[in-house]
Amino acid sequence: MASRDLTKAKAKWCEHAERYDDMVKEMTSLISLSSKDEPLDEEERNLLSVAYKNVVGSRRSSWRVLNAKLGEDLKDRQKVVCETMKRRVETELQTLCGDILKLLNENLIPNPENVAAKIFFLKMKGDYHRYMVEICSETAPHRAALIKNAENAYQEALDIANDKLPPTSPIRLGLALNYSVFFYEIKASPTEACDLAKKSFDEAIEGLEGVPEDVYKDSTLIMQLLRDNLTLWKSELEDDEEEQEDN
Numbered sequence: 001m002a003s004r005d006l007t008k009a010k011a012k013w014c015e016h017a018e019r020y021d022d023m024v025k026e027m028t029s030l031i032s033l034s035s036k037d038e039p040l041d042e043e044e045r046n047l048l049s050v051a052y053k054n055v056v057g058s059r060r061s062s063w064r065v066l067n068a069k070l071g072e073d074l075k076d077r078q079k080v081v082c083e084t085m086k087r088r089v090e091t092e093l094q095t096l097c098g099d100i101l102k103l104l105n106e107n108l109i110p111n112p113e114n115v116a117a118k119i120f121f122l123k124m125k126g127d128y129h130r131y132m133v134e135i136c137s138e139t140a141p142h143r144a145a146l147i148k149n150a151e152n153a154y155q156e157a158l159d160i161a162n163d164k165l166p167p168t169s170p171i172r173l174g175l176a177l178n179y180s181v182f183f184y185e186i187k188a189s190p191t192e193a194c195d196l197a198k199k200s201f202d203e204a205i206e207g208l209e210g211v212p213e214d215v216y217k218d219s220t221l222i223m224q225l226l227r228d229n230l231t232l233w234k235s236e237l238e239d240d241e242e243e244q245e246d247n
Contacts, residue, residue, distance in 0.1 A: 003033060004030060004038075007026055007033060008044060011027050011030065011047050011051070014026055014051075015047070018054075020054035020055045020058075023047070023051040024051045024052060024096075026051075030048075031048075031103055031107050031108070034107075039108075039112060039113045039117070040113060045113075045117060045121075049120075052096065052124075055096055056093065056096050056128070056131060059092050059096070060093065060131060060134065063086065063093065066086040067086065069082050070082055070083065090135050093131065093132070094135075097128045097129075097132045101125060104121050108121045109122060109125065115164045115165070116165065118157075118160065119157045119160050119161050119164075119165065119175060122153050122154070122156050122157035123153070123154070123157050123174065123175045123178060126150045126151070126153035126157065126182065127150075127178055129149045130150045130182050130185075133147055133186050134185075134186075147186060150186065151187075155179075158175060158179060167200070167204045167206070168208055168211050168215065168216075169215075169219070170219050170222060173200060173204060173219055173222040173223060176196055176199075176226065177197070177200075177225055177229070179196060180193045180194075180196040180197040180200075180226070181193070181229070184229075190233050190236065190237050191237070194230060194237070197229055197233070201223055201226045201230065204223055
């Protein structure tokens with residue numbers, strides 16, 4: 001136990017120092033120290049999420065910048081440099097996503113602390129498959145499998161959340177937020193995205209009364225993001241409908 005506590009403490013210091021690659025290493029070690037009798041608790045799950053969110057998030061940002069640059073009118077030498085950097089970032093992203101997905105499939109999803117933990121891990125599984133889809137070309141042979149794996153993970157998590165968690169649960173709302181983004185950005189299905197976002201928002205609104213203050217704050221923050229996305233997506237749907245009518 002002392003070793004596990006020490007590893008957790010190291011992970012926290014990595015977070016304070018914004019050394020997220022080191023934080024990933026500590027959390028990987030911590031997972032190896034956990035057992036069926038003592039799976040990751042809520043604090044440890046959040047540390048794992050923070051570690052991977054930052055190491056992957058920084059590379060997703062780099063990839064978007066490089067991908068946008070390749071759309072510009074670059075000189076041949078500039079294009080070669082940009083393409084080389086982009087491939088390097090893609091390799092790093094694929095490795096990191098593969099690492100966390102391996103941990104999720106082999107260690108975390110089969111051995112959750114509770115129902116909320118299982119939903120949390122399934123959501124992560126959907127997220128990291130989604131991030132891998134983002135860097136795939138439309139013609140990549142494995143793209144369809146990645147999309148299917150992401151959707152299966154999100155849907156399994158949503159089925160459990162709808163059955164076991166209240167509509168105001170931040171975990172359930174966060175899942176709905178990310179799953180709706182998946183529908184919109186990956187599956188190019190704004191109708192499904194809007195339906196899920198609206199249903200989740202409306203159900204949460206009805207149950208907000210009497211929710212504890214700390215939960216209320218987290219829930220309403222995610223609800224605001226759901227509403228913002230819903231407003232944007234509905235506006236774009238209406239614009240598309242107007243264009244079709246004009247044509």
